[in-house]
Every structure is written in C-alpha cells, then in structure tokens.
Amino acid sequence: MGSQSDPHAFAFSAAELEFLAEDETVEIVPNMRLEPLHLISGDFGPFRPQIATQVPLWLAVALKKRGKCTIRPPEWMSVEKLTQVLEAERDSEKFQSLPFHYVEISRLLFDHAREDIPDIYMVRSLIEDIKDVRFHKIGTGLEIISKEVTYALRLKNLSAMEANIVRPFVTQALQTFHKLNTSEAIPESGSIPSRQRQPVNQRDKRVLKGR
Amino acid sequence: MANYYDIDDILAEEELVPAVFLQTANEVGIFDCADETNKVEAGTQVEMPFWLAQELYVRQAVSIKVPPYFDTKAKTRNEIGADAAHVDLRSLCPYFYNFGCKIARLIGEKTIGPLLLVAFRTRYREVLIKAHTAASIVVPKNLTLLTKEETKLYEAGQSSTAAFKKWRMGGPRLQKASVLGRKRKPVE
Numbered sequence: 001m002g003s004q005s006d007p008h009a010f011a012f013s014a015a016e017l018e019f020l021a022e023d024e025t026v027e028i029v030p031n032m033r034l035e036p037l038h039l040i041s042g043d044f045g046p047f048r049p050q051i052a053t054q055v056p057l058w059l060a061v062a063l064k065k066r067g068k069c070t071i072r073p074p075e076w077m078s079v080e081k082l083t084q085v086l087e088a089e090r091d092s093e094k095f096q097s098l099p100f101h102y103v104e105i106s107r108l109l110f111d112h113a114r115e116d117i118p119d120i121y122m123v124r125s126l127i128e129d130i131k132d133v134r135f136h137k138i139g140t141g142l143e144i145i146s147k148e149v150t151y152a153l154r155l156k157n158l159s160a161m162e163a164n165i166v167r168p169f170v171t172q173a174l175q176t177f178h179k180l181n182t183s184e185a186i187p188e189s190g191s192i193p194s195r196q197r198q199p200v201n202q203r204d205k206r207v208l209k210g211r
Numbered sequence: 212m213a214n215y216y217d218i219d220d221i222l223a224e225e226e227l228v229p230a231v232f233l234q235t236a237n238e239v240g241i242f243d244c245a246d247e248t249n250k251v252e253a254g255t256q257v258e259m260p261f262w263l264a265q266e267l268y269v270r271q272a273v274s275i276k277v278p279p280y281f282d283t284k285a286k287t288r289n290e291i292g293a294d295a296a297h298v299d300l301r302s303l304c305p306y307f308y309n310f311g312c313k314i315a316r317l318i319g320e321k322t323i324g325p326l327l328l329v330a331f332r333t334r335y336r337e338v339l340i341k342a343h344t345a346a347s348i349v350v351p352k353n354l355t356l357l358t359k360e361e362t363k364l365y366e367a368g369q370s371s372t373a374a375f376k377k378w379r380m381g382g383p384r385l386q387k388a389s390v391l392g393r394k395r396k397p398v399e
Binding site: 011013014015018107111135139142143145146147161164165166167168169172173176177179180181 | 312327328331335370374379
C-alpha cells in the first residue's frame, strides 16, 4: 500500500473544482457595449446591450458583480427539467446525465446571480434533492464492491464533484481489495468460515451502471 | 522487504511473531533469559519482530509460527467468521491486513489470505457507511476497533465528505493571508 500517506494527494479540493467549472460557458445578456474579447480559450463578444452572448462562467460572474449583465440560467436549471431529472433519478438505478460540473455551476449561480434564476428556492431544493439521491446511489454502489469477484466499479454520468468526493476512499478501498485478493490467489483450503463468501458468484452485474 | 518510503509498511513489520530457533545462537541472549552464557539454545521459542524473523527465516535459523490470531484453531477466526465488523482487530494487530499478507507470503500459509479477505469485505461495508454518513464532529465509537489501514480509509472518506460540506456551506471565498491581518509593531 505504498504512497497512501496523504489520501488527498490525488484529489482536487472543492475550490479547485469550482475553478475548473468556471470555464463552462453560460449565456448572458449584457447591458453595456464592448468590443469582442480575444482570450486564449476563444473569442467572446461583441457585447451589445440586450443581445445575448455566450461567455465563460468566470467572466459572467465578474460582469454580473459589476452590474453589467444578467445571466441566463442554463437550460437544465429550470424547474421542469430538474423535476424530470429528479424523478428519473429516483426511479432508475442509473445516474441521469447532468452537466459534469452541475454542483459547482449551480452553487456559483446561486451565490452570484440569484435574482436571475426564476423560482430560485424551488430550483435550489430540487438540486439538493437530486444530489442527495445521487449520493445515496453512490453509497449503495460502493457497498456492491465488497460483494464482487472483480473489484471494479463503473460510474457513468458521475459529476466532477461526486467523483472527487469518493475518489480518495474508493481508490484506497480498491487498492486494498486488490492487494488482499492477489496475495491470495491460492485456493481456499476450507478452514475459513465461508458464510460471507457464498453470494459472491451470483452477481455478475454491477448496479452502478450508466446508460 | 518493506517499502522504504511507506512508514506504515515499515511499522507493520514491527509486529512480534513467535519463532523457534533451529540452531544454537550465540550473543543473542536478549531473546531468552539474560544469563551469562548470552546464547539461545536450539529449540527455544522466542518472540521477535517480523523484520528480524524474516531475515532469520530465509537463512533457516528460525522457524516461524503464525501469531495466535491467525492460528487455524484460534477463536479469532471464528469471531471473524461470525461478525467481522465487531472484532477488535486493532488490539490484535494494528496492521492486520498488511502484516497478514506479509506473513502469509513468507511462510506460505494458505488460510490467512481468505481470512483477511473475508474480514475486509465485511468491515469495508461498515467503514463505508460510517465514513460517508457520520456527522463530521461525532466520532463513531466503533472507530477504536479499526486497524490502521481501515482508519486511513475511514479518514479518507470522512475528510473529503467534510471538505465538500464545508465548501457547500459557503463562508468566505477568499481567504486572508495570515500576514495581512497582522498589526505593525510599534517602533521603539
């Protein structure tokens, strides 16, 4: 179990993920006039009052703070869409597809552009619920590892934040399983209480399977 | 051979194992009663750290027995079979898994491996649930039963969950550097 002394050496912090999420684009409606901006990630603008345009989230937030624009919340952040997702999330074992950075984007928008989001309380609580349901699924999914023969995990549509939270735990757990499993390629000699081992072979499918 | 850069790997080899000297050895009376002869007769059973026993074992100076908790007939085995989650592995051996792997590999004991696997499977589930659900401040009482490896796993899960919660709760986004708040000392 080498180099596990710092479990967070290979994980991002939440703030770092937020930083990464700021590169996602959102639509804004500026109320000022500005020439196009030529950035490394691309050209944005030109900015004309009341003409919507796409910009990275960090720029949108910066302009918003100065009162230079309103942010149009992304399509998936509407009450209908989120209700749909929540229901689907509850009904199926799979993870619904949401933007990779949905946790971070929603938090940034709630913090900086609350008046631009219609039904903000509803939206916020829906996103909370979705997140809780998904976390619960991750939990049950991780429990499955311990019953598997092959220690692998498939998490499709998992978002950045969710993956990041379970990463230190999962990598360590899988490493330990792998270690115990490989050091014991020797067949069991029968003297072990085998109550725990029976259901192992009956499961071939992992539950945490995406679409 | 211990992993040179992993302190836990090194500490795991500190574990004492019962060993029997196959030959009379001089100058190692420290293992046996410390009389003037300062030697250990062949056939004496002593306890020595694993790292030493390992070296002597490959030179065929000692034979190694498994520690009581890995013994086929010992009650620990039955306890693990019954409910691994509530066995106090930490007091038995803080590096239960790591050490178990090492000793099994060295002496070719085939029953230890499956035992470790069964134990970890059951206990993993406990750790998983606690690490991701426990309220951040309250330390669950079963934590004292966990081995070092499991504690690490628990902490990995726990701290990332806590970090996420902290981030979500908000608070100041910009942290003040510690030098900034300081008042200048009056010049004397």
